[in-house]
Amino acid sequence: MRYKITFSYDGSGFHGFQKQNGKRTVQEEIEKVLSSVNDAPVKIIGAGRTDSGVSATFQVAHFDFDKDITLYKLKSALNSYLPNDIYIKKVEEVSNDFHARYMVKLKTYEYKINTLEYNPIHRNQEFQYCKTLNVDKMKEAVKYFVGVHDFTSFASAQDKREDKVREIVSAKVLFKDGIITIVFKGKGFIKYQVRNMVGMLIKIGEGKYEPTCIKTILDEKDRTKASINAPAEGLTLVKIEY
Amino acid sequence: MRYKITFSYDGSGFHGFQKQNGKRTVQEEIEKVLSSVNDAPVKIIGAGRTDSGVSATFQVAHFDFDKDITLYKLKSALNSYLPNDIYIKKVEEVSNDFHARYMVKLKTYEYKINTLEYNPIHRNQEFQYCKTLNVDKMKEAVKYFVGVHDFTSFASAQDKREDKVREIVSAKVLFKDGIITIVFKGKGFIKYQVRNMVGMLIKIGEGKYEPTCIKTILDEKDRTKASINAPAEGLTLVKIEY
Numbered sequence: 001m002r003y004k005i006t007f008s009y010d011g012s013g014f015h016g017f018q019k020q021n022g023k024r025t026v027q028e029e030i031e032k033v034l035s036s037v038n039d040a041p042v043k044i045i046g047a048g049r050t051d052s053g054v055s056a057t058f059q060v061a062h063f064d065f066d067k068d069i070t071l072y073k074l075k076s077a078l079n080s081y082l083p084n085d086i087y088i089k090k091v092e093e094v095s096n097d098f099h100a101r102y103m104v105k106l107k108t109y110e111y112k113i114n115t116l117e118y119n120p121i122h123r124n125q126e127f128q129y130c131k132t133l134n135v136d137k138m139k140e141a142v143k144y145f146v147g148v149h150d151f152t153s154f155a156s157a158q159d160k161r162e163d164k165v166r167e168i169v170s171a172k173v174l175f176k177d178g179i180i181t182i183v184f185k186g187k188g189f190i191k192y193q194v195r196n197m198v199g200m201l202i203k204i205g206e207g208k209y210e211p212t213c214i215k216t217i218l219d220e221k222d223r224t225k226a227s228i229n230a231p232a233e234g235l236t237l238v239k240i241e242y
Numbered sequence: 243m244r245y246k247i248t249f250s251y252d253g254s255g256f257h258g259f260q261k262q263n264g265k266r267t268v269q270e271e272i273e274k275v276l277s278s279v280n281d282a283p284v285k286i287i288g289a290g291r292t293d294s295g296v297s298a299t300f301q302v303a304h305f306d307f308d309k310d311i312t313l314y315k316l317k318s319a320l321n322s323y324l325p326n327d328i329y330i331k332k333v334e335e336v337s338n339d340f341h342a343r344y345m346v347k348l349k350t351y352e353y354k355i356n357t358l359e360y361n362p363i364h365r366n367q368e369f370q371y372c373k374t375l376n377v378d379k380m381k382e383a384v385k386y387f388v389g390v391h392d393f394t395s396f397a398s399a400q401d402k403r404e405d406k407v408r409e410i411v412s413a414k415v416l417f418k419d420g421i422i423t424i425v426f427k428g429k430g431f432i433k434y435q436v437r438n439m440v441g442m443l444i445k446i447g448e449g450k451y452e453p454t455c456i457k458t459i460l461d462e463k464d465r466t467k468a469s470i471n472a473p474a475e476g477l478t479l480v481k482i483e484y
Contacts, residue, residue: 118329120329236363
């Protein structure tokens with residue numbers, strides 16, 4: 001039987017979503033509990049990876065599992081045994097051709113920037129930038145990301161995959177109570193793309209570049225142009241749609 | 243020279259404000275840095291203690307310090323050397339008769355209860371209650387705390403001091419986006435008083451007691467009556483007024 005789980009986690013205690021030997025990851029914590037409930041190893045496939053320090057209020061994975069157990073009991077068992085920085089929101093039965101990664105239609109990420117005084121209580125869930133930014137310029141600039149583009153200029157230097165063309169369906173900059181929230185919705189993102197886009201928007205908010213430079217940088221397709229990776233703690237995966 | 247500092251901290255990493263041998267506390271971290279800047283031991287007097295796990299967005303302390311240093315440099319030095327879960331908001335010179343604890347006029351505490359789904363990201367800054375509560379009954383009940391009362395029924399069993407009479411100047415229950423925020427303003431609070439008052443309000447919100455029971459319990463002056471200590475993580479000290 002194939003199952004789909006929807007879950008949330010506080011990224012500050014994890015070396016990202018994906019399993020890595022000897023490091024605490026979300027995938028490993030969930031697999032450990034599932035394997036123990038199943039009395040046999042269970043491997044989960046996530047909708048996508050999140051980097052070290054990145055949180056999720058809505059992440060999805062699937063797995064195959066043969067133990068006869070109700071959805072309600074499976075959810076309870078998971079939440080009882082998982083550490084308190086992960087929470088399973090929903091457990092569903094899905095058909096065997098469901099795939100958490102390949103079938104994603106839309107992903108939504110939010111990036112939060114605190115422009116006010118340093119906030120130790122929110123330090124793991126907002127970038128503590130603590131200076132004023134020109135939000136209007138950032139609002140103008142963010143529009144240039146929308147559409148189908150080659151995002152090579154906003155890729156990680158380590159990313160060796162060929163295809164850097166992605167579609168951003170919507171992008172907006174909100175500002176409330178001193179917090180800037182940047183929301184990106186897209187079919188998929190390449191490694192560090194969101195944090196590099198945010199890094200560039202911050203430079204524009206600082207007045208170091210004009211909003212139109214986004215277009216120029218996208219056109220240049222040069223990964224040395226916009227490798228200003230905004231800190232992980234500002235980023236949260238907030239929605240996956242199928 | 244006497245200095246007043248205003249600061250904030252994430253309580254989740256501390257065994258409370260007050261120094262305790264062998265345990266990480268806010269007082270100890272600040273004294274360590276001040277003593278190092280001063281090249282001699284410095285002791286701080288806080289406006290009040292906060293329990294283990296309780297955060298503050300606004301806490302105050304004073305100390306005497308002879309090193310010749312500008313306020314700006316002292317603030318910078320403190321924030322450079324302090325760990326990132328404490329932040330010094332303000333450093334001021336005060337007269338030698340200023341006392342951070344004895345001169346407090348009003349303290350404000352906020353207690354946050356999440357009535358929605360468990361939120362791992364906010365688990366150190368809200369009580370993850372995750373069930374519905376009757377907010378109207380809690381609003382009605384909270385009014386009985388306002389005024390001068392003997393709070394023996396809401397005291398900690400370990401509190402041996404005689405005088406349990408305190409004044410609550412205002413008390414309110416707010417509800418927004420599934421989060422209940424209870425705000426208490428008073429001249430001073432006894433140990434566990436706020437968390438015991440909140441514990442009782444939760445019981446009322448659950449329908450286990452009627453709002454008027456607050457009055458009855460206060461009148462009984464019996465510390466076994468309301469020792470339902472709501473968890474520390476929901477509580478934040480938000481203001482000290484002199």
